[in-house]
Amino acid sequence: MNRSMKALVIGGGIAGPVAGIALERAGIDAAVFEAYDATADGVGGALGFAPNGREALAAVGIDIEPIAEDMDAFVMLSWTGKVLGEFAPPPDLPKQRMLWRTDLYRLLYDTAAERGVPIVHGKRLTGLTQDADGVTAAFADGTTERGDVLIAADGIRSAVRALIDPHAPAPRYSGLLGFGARVPGEGLDSTRRKMHMAFGKRAFLGWSVTEDGEAGYFINLPWKRPMSAAEAKAVPPAEWLRHLAAAVADDRTPGPELVRRTRPEDLLVTGALEDVPTVPTWHKGRVVLIGDAAHATSPSSGQGASLAAESAVMIARCLRDLPYERAFPVFERMRRERVERIIAMAARTNQNKAAGPVARVIRDLVMPPLMRRADPKRFTWQFEHTVDFEAPAVAGV
Ligand SMILES: Cc1cc2nc3c(=O)[nH]c(=O)nc-3n(C[C@H](O)[C@H](O)[C@H](O)COP(=O)(O)OP(=O)(O)OC[C@H]3O[C@@H](n4cnc5c(N)ncnc54)[C@H](O)[C@@H]3O)c2cc1C
Structure with missing residues (x-):
């Protein structure tokens, strides 16, 4: 166990606070640094939370049940109000949840405070340097912080992503x-x-x-x-x-x-x-990307927050059991294929949403029989993912 390690977590949205809480549970000293003066760069409104995200949070003792409502199914309709199809996850899977984003932030921030994980506001990372002994984050207010590793959870427009790879793709x-x-x-x-x-x-x-x-x-x-x-x-x-x-x-x-x-x-x-279909560099030296910084999917997947939670828990598990030089590649190996598959799926949905008049007619004709015949596994594989936080992270797991 890496009890002597100190992790700097950049970004106080969803992935950042969850990573802080998971790291604390893993016995790693963590502090979260958020650019804004108040709670996360709020996109308010409702958030669909997938069963896999709920399971990931539960693995580190974060329970969303008190703030979430069950969603039994998704009903797809055309502009005429005609039902194109209905999709309900199989009964053996936990339900999809709907919650208000502000409630989720409050839950994560309260849990972090209870577990002694500081979330420091007004800290916009603008630079970082690494050497043999550690990593230093520089903030816009002129202050710096030193740690053993830096976990970037700074969202789709990640500053850290661009710092570790100047050629990283834009959203x-x-x-x-x-x-x-x-x-x-x-x-x-x-x-x-x-x-x-x-x-x-x-x-x-x-x-x-x-x-x-x-x-x-x-x-x-x-x-x-x-x-x-x-x-x-x-x-x-x-x-x-x-x-x-x-x-x-x-x-x-x-x-x-x-x-x-x-x-x-x-x-x-x-x-x-x-979205960002693929981010070539997920880690460099002592720095690793998680959440939207590494794998931003468009909202059409309904998975962005859940994947952020999964990655936050996974990175803590890897750092608990492996030195960072091995932990980061193992983390990437466990995550990349899954998240990029979900990003690609959501991008296809976007094409349907922005369909022109001809494509719209075809879509409305083709979708009902397709949805009737669709193998539920085409959708459910993404929900079936669980994070076994207690199991040791070893190469390839
Ligand atoms: C309109 C919309 C609807 C969505 N609906 C859903 C949904 O229903 N279900 C779902 O699962 N997902 C949804 N998503 C996606 C989901 O919001 C994201 O995937 C999720 O918030 C990613 O979490 P994150 O912590 O990685 O990034 P963010 O939540 O973006 O958090 C990043 C944090 O980093 C901070 N930050 C940025 N730069 C710096 C810096 N330089 N220094 C310090 N801090 C910094 C930001 O202020 C922010 O607080 C939606 C997204 C949008 C835009």
Whole structure:
């Protein structure tokens, strides 16, 4: 066990705090450094949490049950409201969960505090140096921190990724901008714990309405030019609401009503939905990437947060049992194939979401028989993954 090791974790989103908690459990001294002054660079709204992510968190004693709701199935519809297919994970698998992102942050931050893992805000990493004895992180406020290893959980636009590999690829635009809101659901049909998703005429809509009248939705809006979150947020929300209303106007879904019920101040604007299909360099010397920094999938996978949790737990397990020079390649070997397969799957879904008029007709014709005949294993393999945190990490496991 590496009890004398000190890990610097960069990024206080999802992967960072989970890594801190897992490292502490592994007997490794860890501290998390987050760029923003307050809790993570918040994309608010709802988050689909997959069974594999829940299992990964449970492996290090983080229980999301009190903040999560079961989702029994996904229902896919066309713009006419016709059900294209329904997908329910097999009964032997734990259910998909839905939770509010702010609740997850609070749970992770509270758990980190309880376990004595510091999360320090206002620390934007701008540089790093490594030598035979350790790694030094330099922050924008002029301070530095020294550790034995540095775990970069600094998200899809990772500064560390670019520092360890100046040729690392930039995020790829999916052709879609992201929006969402939590609105009053009175008078709307309950979705009965099923996530509904519609390939609308001009935009993709996902929504759920609880029995007690709370509704949440997201819209993926095809948009030619990528816009950063800051650029998209600079556009008045009332203007975005007009675009969204026009995009869903012809759809026979609750889309028009959900948009109508959204107050401009409640609209979540996330900007370009992106992924990074492959990051060639996951580690260099004492530095390793986890979460979106290493494997950013577009939100269409519903797996980004869960994969971030898995990797955070895995890296702690590897560092507990192996020196970092062996731990990092073993970590990469255990993770790369799985995460890149999920990233590719989500990218294919994005093509359907941004389909033009002809592709849309073909999609709506082809999808129902395909979904009926689809072998559930085509989807369930991603949920069946478990992390055995207690088992020693050895090469190849
Ligand atoms: C609109 C949208 C909807 C999504 N929906 C889902 C979903 O339903 N289900 C799902 O599983 N996933 C979803 N995702 C993906 C999911 O949010 C990410 O995969 C997940 O947040 C990755 O966690 P992370 O900790 O690696 O990165 P992040 O959550 O992005 O956290 C990175 C953190 O690092 C900090 N940081 C950045 N640079 C620095 C620096 N230089 N120094 C210090 N700190 C820094 C940031 O401020 C941030 O707090 C969605 C994403 C988007 C954009």
